[in-house]
C-alpha cells in the first residue's frame with residue numbers, strides 16, 4: 558500500500574494543492590488534501606514539486622500500425638504472430654509516455670483483444686486496451702485489409718454481434734473513405750460508405766450489446782450519417798472537401814446537442830517529424846475547424862490516430878495534448894485526455910479521475926502542467942493499476 562504525495566494534483570477536472578493519494582492494490586483507496594500523515598501500513602513516496610494526474614487515455618490509436626510511411630503495406634506483409642509482437646512493443650511505448658489506457662480503433666484478427674488480456678495480467682507491460690477489433694467497412698472500402706468488410710444491414714448487424722461475442726469493447730465503423738486506403742484524393746477520402754439502414758443496424762446492435770459505437774468520418778455526409786444513426790462518437794470529423802475542411806455550423810450544432818464525442822486532434826505530431834504533405838496542406842483549415850468544433854460546444858476528446866505514420870508514433874499523445882492546449886486551454890486539454898476520454902471509452906466509473914475507488918492509474922510530472930503544458934513531458938513516476946512502471950526518459 559502506497560501513499561503518493563506531491564505539491565499538486567489535477568484530479569481529471571480540477572487542480573488541488575498538497576495532495577496525497579492512497580493506493581491499495583490496483584485501486585485508489587483515498588485522497589487527502591489536508592496534509593495528514595498516511596495511515597499506518599502505507600509507504601510514503603513524496604514526489605516533491607510534482608503534479609499527480611490521472612494516467613493519460615488515448616481515444617484513437619492503432620496498435621497494429623507500425624508508424625512507418627506504409628503501415629498498411631507492412632501489415633499485409635507480416636503474419637499475425639509478428640503483428641502481435643509489434644503491437645506489444647507499440648503498447649509498451651504508449652505506456653512509457655504516461656498513457657495507461659488506449660482505445661484501439663482497428664486491428665486485424667482481434668489482436669487488440671489478446672493484448673487487452675496480456676496487459677490486464679501484467680499492467681507494467683502496457684496500457685489497458687479498449688479494443689474495437691477489425692473496423693467494420695464496405696468491401697474494398699477504407700481499411701478493408703484489416704478484415705472487417707461487410708455489406709447489407711443484416712450482415713452488418715451480425716458483424717457487430719460477432720465483435721461483441723469476441724470481446725470488443727467498442728464498435729468502429731468506417732462511414733467514409735480515408736487517406737490510408739483512398740490516397741490523397743479528397744473526394745475519395747470524404748466519400749460515404751454504408752447506407753442509413755446499415756448504419757442504424759450497426760448502432761442498434763452495438764447498443765443492444767451494451768457497447769458504444771464510433772464512426773471514422775472525414776466527409777460531411779459520413780458525419781451526418783453517423784449522427785442520424787445514433788452513433789456515440791465521430792473520429793476525425795474533418796468535414797473534408799476538395800477545398801479543404803469546410804465545417805458546417807448546423808452539423809456542429811447537432812453534434813454538440815447530441816453529446817456525441819468528437820475524437821480528433823490538431824496537429825498532434827512529435828517534434829522533428831514533418832507532417833505528410835497531404836496533411837500539412839490541410840493544417841490551416843484544420844485549425845479553423847478545431848476552433849469551430851470547440852466554440853460550437855462539441856465534446857472533443859484527444860484521439861491522435863497513433864500508428865498511421867512517422868508523425869504519429871505510439872507515444873504521440875503528450876504532444877497532442879500540448880498542441881490541443883492551444884485550443885482547449887491546459888486544464889481542458891488534460892481533461893479531454895483523462896476524465897472526458899474515459900467517458901468516451903465507457904470507463905467513466907473506473908478511469909480518468911483521481912478519486913477513491915478509481916483504478917490507480919497515476920502519472921506524476923515535474924512542475925505544473927496547468928501553467929506550463931510542457932510539464933506533461935517531464936514524467937517522474939507512473940503507476941498503472943497500482944503497479945509502478947519503469948520510468949523512461951521523455952521521448953525527444
Ligand SMILES: [Zn+2]
Pocket residue numbers: 617618619662663862
Ligand atoms: Zn484511425
